[in-house]
Amino acid sequence: MTVKATQFRQNLFQILDQCRDSGEKVRIERGSEVYELVPKRKKLRIEDLPEHPGCIVGDPETFHLIKAWEWKPDDFS
Secondary structure: EEEEEEHHHHHHHHHHHHHHOOOOOEEEEEEEEEEEOOOOOOOOHHHHOOOOOOOOOOOOHHHHHHHHHHHHHHHOO
16 A cells, blocks of 8 residues: 555554554655555564473373372373
């Protein structure tokens, strides 16, 4: 999308919302200069974590059901 600087100023929040929702960049023209507004997706912190396959012994779907106070070291045999 390309808009003039005056139009951008008048519709600032609507254009920002549209840019965020569509993911498309907005080109802002002011005289002979052109500025580009590009949405940057913030990475979730969990995406930065490396995978550790095989770290969970047992069924990972029931991992949240384990109660630490009921755990015994002999359970791993």
